[in-house]
Amino acid sequence: EGIEAGKKAAAIEAVNALIKDGQVIGIGSGSTIVYAVERIAERVAAEKLSVQCIPTSFQARKLIHDNGLILESLENCPVIDIALDGADEVDAELNCIKGGGGCLTQEKIIASNAKDFFIIGDTRKKVESLGTHWKKGVPIEVIPMAYRPIQLQIEKKLGGSAELRMAHRKAGPVVTDNGNLLLDWKFQNITDWDYVNGVIKMIPGVVETGLFIHMAKAAYFGTADGSVSIRK
Ligand code: DER
Secondary structure, eight states: OHHHHHHHHHHHHHHHHHOOTTOEEEEOOSSHHHHHHHHHHHHHHHHTOOOEEEESSHHHHHHHHHTTOEEOOTTTOOSEEEEEEOOSEEOTTOOEEOOTTSOHHHHHHHHHTEEEEEEEEEGGGBOSSTTSSOOSOEEEEEOGGGHHHHHHHHHHHHOSEEEEOBOSSSSSBOOOTTSOEEEEEEOOSOOOHHHHHHHHHTSTTEEEESEETTOOSEEEEEOTTSOEEEEO
């Protein structure tokens, strides 16, 4: 339906505009990136491109492999030319909430080691300020033994509520690709995301936050009718 068409339009537009022969490409996680990887594979075959793909999750690894693309590692390719990823929300300054799919830590590592980082998504993700569309809170990856004091620290320092993300088809909490747990922090009235990100990151036991502040170079948003807008 409309949302999938929007995701696909954004993904194809971005791949057509940004992917070039010889690139090392960071491949994000989630559902939108699937369309991007399928388009990359199409272009590689049609144009005989040589690209190397670095995954941001087990899902991304499997997606790269299943689409016949070259699966590479940060050991071999520590400098990434371009990283492509989805997001849960993107504000007017290109700050993102990511981690809805629980892959934020490896996603942020890849994005931070890329020369350029681009977001792709349907127009639901395009907002003026964070929290407008995405109501599930900021995902935070934490060391399992510390999740409870971290919850208390975040709530004491920043308000809101930090909830342990529970699995649906496995008993107990979601366990990330890195063997950690996730908190989803439901916030109120936040404007200084740089400050908030720093406060959360400094709490011992916090591995990473889903706040990607001033990291994206541009965001491609697709609508149901196939049109794409670019926020730079
Ligand atoms: O978990 C993530 O950060 C994903 O990129 C996610 O936020 C985007 O997922 P979607 O493309 O399925 O909306």
